[in-house]
Amino acid sequence: MSLVGAPHPATPVWAYNGQVPGPEIRVRQGERVRIVLDNRLSEDTTVHWHGVRVPNAMDGVPHLTQPPVGPGETFSYEFECLDAGTFWYHPHRRSFAQVGRGLYGPLIVEEREPLPVDRDVTWMLGDWRLRKDASISDDFGNLHDVSHAGRIGNTVTVNGVVSDVFGARSGERIRLRLVNAANARVFGLTFEGHRPQVVALDGHPVPPHEPGGRIVLGPAMRVDLVLDMVARPGSRFKVVDSFYKGLEYRLLDLVYADTPLRDAPPDRPVNLAPNPVAEPDLAAAQRHEVVLQGGMMGMMTAARIHGEVVDLRAMTRQGLVWAINGVAAVGHVHEPMAMMERGSSHILAVTNETAWWHPMHLHGHTFWVLSRNGQPTPHREWQDTVLVAPRERVEIAFVADNAGDWMVHCHVLEHQAGGMMGAVRVL
Numbered sequence: 001m002s003l004v005g006a007p008h009p010a011t012p013v014w015a016y017n018g019q020v021p022g023p024e025i026r027v028r029q030g031e032r033v034r035i036v037l038d039n040r041l042s043e044d045t046t047v048h049w050h051g052v053r054v055p056n057a058m059d060g061v062p063h064l065t066q067p068p069v070g071p072g073e074t075f076s077y078e079f080e081c082l083d084a085g086t087f088w089y090h091p092h093r094r095s096f097a098q099v100g101r102g103l104y105g106p107l108i109v110e111e112r113e114p115l116p117v118d119r120d121v122t123w124m125l126g127d128w129r130l131r132k133d134a135s136i137s138d139d140f141g142n143l144h145d146v147s148h149a150g151r152i153g154n155t156v157t158v159n160g161v162v163s164d165v166f167g168a169r170s171g172e173r174i175r176l177r178l179v180n181a182a183n184a185r186v187f188g189l190t191f192e193g194h195r196p197q198v199v200a201l202d203g204h205p206v207p208p209h210e211p212g213g214r215i216v217l218g219p220a221m222r223v224d225l226v227l228d229m230v231a232r233p234g235s236r237f238k239v240v241d242s243f244y245k246g247l248e249y250r251l252l253d254l255v256y257a258d259t260p261l262r263d264a265p266p267d268r269p270v271n272l273a274p275n276p277v278a279e280p281d282l283a284a285a286q287r288h289e290v291v292l293q294g295g296m297m298g299m300m301t302a303a304r305i306h307g308e309v310v311d312l313r314a315m316t317r318q319g320l321v322w323a324i325n326g327v328a329a330v331g332h333v334h335e336p337m338a339m340m341e342r343g344s345s346h347i348l349a350v351t352n353e354t355a356w357w358h359p360m361h362l363h364g365h366t367f368w369v370l371s372r373n374g375q376p377t378p379h380r381e382w383q384d385t386v387l388v389a390p391r392e393r394v395e396i397a398f399v400a401d402n403a404g405d406w407m408v409h410c411h412v413l414e415h416q417a418g419g420m421m422g423a424v425r426v427l
Contacts (some may be wrong), residue, residue, distance in 0.1 A: 065405070087175040121177065147296045169233075184412045199272055280398055350395070359411040362385075
């Protein structure tokens with residue numbers, strides 16, 4: 001696939017249906033879908049439907065919710081799309097390598113009453129570590145990446161290509177769905193000359209508001225924007241990623257056509273209808289401490305592996321440098337960190353004791369981000385992945401209303417592989 005374009009050669013990738021990103025699956029809220037995975041790789045794989053509240057058997061976690069799908073085998077995923085919003089799909093088997101080679105795609109669940117916009121556009125943000133010949137570097141899972149920020153690449157793509165421009169017309173209103181499909185890169189985007197409104201986080205509506213700075217997406221996170229094109233015909237503006245200090249770069253340019261669509265964008269509300277997510281009872285909620293530990297410059301000296309305390313040197317020999325509550329996970333199956341009765345409310349108090357950012361993802365549920373370092377969040381933020389800064393404490397709340405064993409893990413895929421993974425059991 002031609003990721004970077006001429007004069008560079010094509011990049012060999014792993015792909016769904018021969019394309020990166022994989023085909024956009026677009027359905028209407030409430031519809032039931034059936035998707036067949038036909039594994040033509042030379043290794044096992046699965047598909048996880050990120051952010052979609054599926055039955056446990058459809059969650060795509062190898063050995064925990066289904067057997068891995070071997071080479072030449074098929075598996076049928078079938079589920080109802082309860083929530084409208086922007087979701088995505090990717091493997092949960094050796095995901096640090098399989099996602100890093102191109103296996104990901106968007107899953108868009110349209111509202112029963114869509115937003116009144118002129119265009120509905122998805123940008124899947126990808127991050128690649130390429131050699132000079134445009135081939136993918138095969139140093140997946142190396143200890144430096146695992147113990148530091150993860151696999152951050154040297155090439156960023158939008159919908160599978162290095163983009164230069166995004167065309168628009170004056171007076172146009174665009175719904176822009178941003179999806180971070182990178183292994184580890186955090187994006188912090190600014191739209192020069194424009195004032196986008198955030199209307200959804202991880203697929204779930206929030207009161208429309210300007211972000212007040214950069215639009216930050218950790219790995220696996222999504223942000224839906226309403227972008228009004230208010231500049232003059234023929235003008236040009238940069239979209240810049242400035243998350244990492246000193247490493248700012250231009251993602252692409254917004255380029256206006258010479259002919260306007262209309263005099264001004266429509267002046268209509270852009271509020272989305274809420275999804276049918278159960279409201280947690282905060283007064284009765286059970287509290288759980290979730291402590292993130294390890295990594296380079298961390299203070300962790302040992303962790304429990306398969307019930308045995310192992311020192312950091314022995315852990316490192318197994319490629320494990322991270323832990324949750326003192327436990328470093330090996331594979332996807334292990335004792336749950338919490339047992340939850342179905343229908344009960346819970347608060348997870350997530351404390352990041354490490355020097356690194358961690359986008360923490362809970363499978364099978366949607367949670368309410370209550371506070372950061374004791375300060376209530378400014379909007380009612382319903383998410384499935386929350387970005388936790390170094391030394392930060394974040395509290396989230398949810399109703400455990402989906403039976404089964406559900407992964408809780410860092411979505412920096414190298415951190416997950418290095419031990420930062422756990423599970424909760426809903427009885």
